Amino acid sequence: MSxxxxxxxxxxxxxxxxxxxxxxxxxxxxxxxxxVDFTNQVVLRKDAPVAGKVGLVSGGGxxxxxxxxxxxxxxxxxxxxPGEIFTSPVPDQMLAATKAVDGGAGVLHIVKNYxxxxxxxxxxxxxxxxxxxxxxxxxxNDDVAVEDSLWTxxxxxxxxxxxxxxxxxxxxxxxxxxxxxxxxxxxxxDRGRSxxxxxxxCVTPSAGSPTFDIGPDExxxxxxxxxxxxxxxxxxxxAAEIVEERADAILGDLKPxxxxxxxxxxxxxxxxxxxxxxxxxxxxxxxxxxxxxxAARSLVGNYITSLEMAGISITLLELDxxxxxxxxxxxxTPALRWGT
Amino acid sequence: MSxxxxxxxxxxxxxxxxxxxxxxxxxxxxxxxxxVDFTNQVVLRKDAPVAGKVGLVSGGGxxxxxxxxxxxxxxxxxxxxPGEIFTSPVPDQMLAATKAVDGGAGVLHIVKNYxxxxxxxxxxxxxxxxxxxxxxxxxxNDDVAVEDSLWTxxxxxxxxxxxxxxxxxxxxxxxxxxxxxxxxxxxxxDRGRSxxxxxxxCVTPSAGSPTFDIGPDExxxxxxxxxxxxxxxxxxxxAAEIVEERADAILGDLKPxxxxxxxxxxxxxxxxxxxxxxxxxxxxxxxxxxxxxxAARSLVGNYITSLEMAGISITLLELDxxxxxxxxxxxxTPALRWGT
Numbered sequence: 231m232s233x234x235x236x237x238x239x240x241x242x243x244x245x246x247x248x249x250x251x252x253x254x255x256x257x258x259x260x261x262x263x264x265x266v267d268f269t270n271q272v273v274l275r276k277d278a279p280v281a282g283k284v285g286l287v288s289g290g291g292x293x294x295x296x297x298x299x300x301x302x303x304x305x306x307x308x309x310x311x312p313g314e315i316f317t318s319p320v321p322d323q324m325l326a327a328t329k330a331v332d333g334g335a336g337v338l339h340i341v342k343n344y345x346x347x348x349x350x351x352x353x354x355x356x357x358x359x360x361x362x363x364x365x366x367x368x369x370x371n372d373d374v375a376v377e378d379s380l381w382t383x384x385x386x387x388x389x390x391x392x393x394x395x396x397x398x399x400x401x402x403x404x405x406x407x408x409x410x411x412x413x414x415x416x417x418x419x420d421r422g423r424s425x426x427x428x429x430x431x432c433v434t435p436s437a438g439s440p441t442f443d444i445g446p447d448e449x450x451x452x453x454x455x456x457x458x459x460x461x462x463x464x465x466x467x468x469a470a471e472i473v474e475e476r477a478d479a480i481l482g483d484l485k486p487x488x489x490x491x492x493x494x495x496x497x498x499x500x501x502x503x504x505x506x507x508x509x510x511x512x513x514x515x516x517x518x519x520x521x522x523x524x525a526a527r528s529l530v531g532n533y534i535t536s537l538e539m540a541g542i543s544i545t546l547l548e549l550d551x552x553x554x555x556x557x558x559x560x561x562x563t564p565a566l567r568w569g570t
Numbered sequence: 571m572s573x574x575x576x577x578x579x580x581x582x583x584x585x586x587x588x589x590x591x592x593x594x595x596x597x598x599x600x601x602x603x604x605x606v607d608f609t610n611q612v613v614l615r616k617d618a619p620v621a622g623k624v625g626l627v628s629g630g631g632x633x634x635x636x637x638x639x640x641x642x643x644x645x646x647x648x649x650x651x652p653g654e655i656f657t658s659p660v661p662d663q664m665l666a667a668t669k670a671v672d673g674g675a676g677v678l679h680i681v682k683n684y685x686x687x688x689x690x691x692x693x694x695x696x697x698x699x700x701x702x703x704x705x706x707x708x709x710x711n712d713d714v715a716v717e718d719s720l721w722t723x724x725x726x727x728x729x730x731x732x733x734x735x736x737x738x739x740x741x742x743x744x745x746x747x748x749x750x751x752x753x754x755x756x757x758x759x760d761r762g763r764s765x766x767x768x769x770x771x772c773v774t775p776s777a778g779s780p781t782f783d784i785g786p787d788e789x790x791x792x793x794x795x796x797x798x799x800x801x802x803x804x805x806x807x808x809a810a811e812i813v814e815e816r817a818d819a820i821l822g823d824l825k826p827x828x829x830x831x832x833x834x835x836x837x838x839x840x841x842x843x844x845x846x847x848x849x850x851x852x853x854x855x856x857x858x859x860x861x862x863x864x865a866a867r868s869l870v871g872n873y874i875t876s877l878e879m880a881g882i883s884i885t886l887l888e889l890d891x892x893x894x895x896x897x898x899x900x901x902x903t904p905a906l907r908w909g910t
Contacts (some may be wrong), residue, residue, distance in 0.1 A: 240846055255848030471581050505633065505655075508591075515597075528600070
C-alpha cells in the first residue's frame, strides 16, 4: 500500500485505487441500473445479457466520466470497460464484457479513435470471434481540431461518442439487427463533428501535477480529452469569439444542408461551471442562425470530461428522419435518463 | 460596455452579462421545458400557470447552477428567480414569479436560509398577499457544519433544497393543497442534513480572483456554497477520513432511527470530477453501514454548486413511507429528468 500524497487536491484514498473505488461507488449508487464485475473490471447493465438483443460494449481510459460507465443501462450501453486513468483497457476486459452481454444477436464495439483502444478492441473482437460471437466495430473520429495527435492516427473520437452510444442503444433496444445497429452508429459518427477548448489542465491522481502547463491568460484551442495539444495556444478571448471560431471549424467541415436540423451538444470538460456552459450555448445558437441551421435537440452538461479540466467542447450532429426518435427513446443510465 | 478582462479564465463575455446570457442559453436549450421572462429575470415552467395546481417558486444568487433554474419544469419548480452571482434576487422578481405561477391554488416559496433571500422573499410574500395570492414559505437550513455564518443567522440552506424542490414539486403535481405541499416540504427539511468540504475556492466573474485563499495542501471543512468558512481549515486527508467525519457530523445530528432508510446525495460543488464523487459515495456507503442505515435512493452529481469550486457536499434525507414515491415521480427539468 502506498501512502496517500497529502497535497493531492482530490477526494481520493491511494491514487492507484481510484478507479476501482469509484466503480464500487457507481455500483452502490445505481443497483437498479447496473452491476460491476470487479474481477474483470467491467460495468454491466443489470440484466445483461438480454436475449435476442444486440449487445453494446464501449470502454476506454478512465477520467472521462460519466463516459462510459455512467452510460450503462437500458437503452444505451450493455457494458463499459474502464481502463486506468487515461489508459486503454486491456483486451481481456473487452472480451469478458463481450461474452457477458452477448444475447445471441451479436455485439457492437464502440471505439474512440485512440491507438491503444483501437488495437485492444480489435484483438478482443478477434478473440470473441474465435468463441463464436459475432462482433462489429464502429470507430468515432469526430474531432475536427487536428489530424493525427499525441495518441491518435487520424482524428480523435470525442463528444459524438456520447450521442452515438445513446442512439445505437435505442436502435438495439428497438430490436435492430447487428448490421442495423452498426449502420446507425456509423451514420451518427459520419454526421457529427466536435471541437474542444481548454482553459486549464487537469491533474491525474497518479501524477499529482498538471498534465500540461498553460499560462494564466492562455487557452488551448482544439484540446484533446487527455490534454493533447490542439491547433494552437493563444490568449483567452470572449465566449462569443471562441464559439464563433469553433462553429466555423465544425460547420465548415460538416457542411450541413441549408435548413438542416442538428443536435447541439455543449459539453463541459469537468471544471467549467454550468453557468458558462449555457453562456456558450447561447453563443452557439447565434452561430447556428448564421449558418441557417436549427438546433432541434440539445444536450448541455458534463458528459465526456477530462477530470477537472476547465474547458468546453461543442459537438454538432446533423439529424435525419430517423435520429430524433432514437435520441428521444427511453434511456435509463446514471448520467442520461428519461422516459419509462 | 465594459471590456472583457482577457485574463479571466472563464467562458464569458462581459462579466456583468453572465447571468442574463446564461439564461438566454437555458431558454434556447430547453424550449420544451421552460421559458425565461427577461424583463423580470424569472425562469418559468413552459406552461405556467397550471390551473388548480400549487405553484412552486424558488430563487437565490446565481453561481449554484443547476440550482434553481435547472430545476424548473413539470414535477419540480414552476419558477426560479436568479439573482446576480452570489447575490439575492430582489422582491420584484419574486413577486413577478409568484404572480406568473399562481394557478389559483396558492404558491409555495422555497427559501434557502441566507439573510438577503429570507428578507426579500418575506417582502415578496407580503406583496403577493396584498394582491390576493395565498403564499406559504418553507426555509431550508440543513447545513450542520456551523450555526450562524457569514450571511446567515442559524444554519445555512444547502443540499436538502434540491431534494425538497423535487419532492414538493411531485406533491403539487399530484394535486396536493398548499398546506399539504408546504407540510411535505417542511418535513423534507426537518429530516435532511448536509455537510460540505472545499479543496479550492471559486472565482466570480466580477471579482476575477479567488473568493478565499487556501493553501495547496489545505481544505475548508464545513464550507458554505459561497465559500463561507466552515468548522476549520486543515490539511487534506484521505477520502475515507473526510467522509467518515462528515457522516458522523450529519448522522450525529440527524439521529436516524435504527434500520432507517435514507436518500444519499453526494453533490459536487462544480470543479470535482465525477470519478471522485463516486469514490466519496463508496466511502459513504461504508459509513451508513456502520450506523445501520440503508441508502434506498441515491443522487450523485453537480446539483448545487459554487461555480467551479473543487469540493463535495453530502446530504442525507431520512425517508418515511411517503417520500420515496414522491422522489420517484416523473420530473421534466433540464437537470433532473425521468419518467413520462
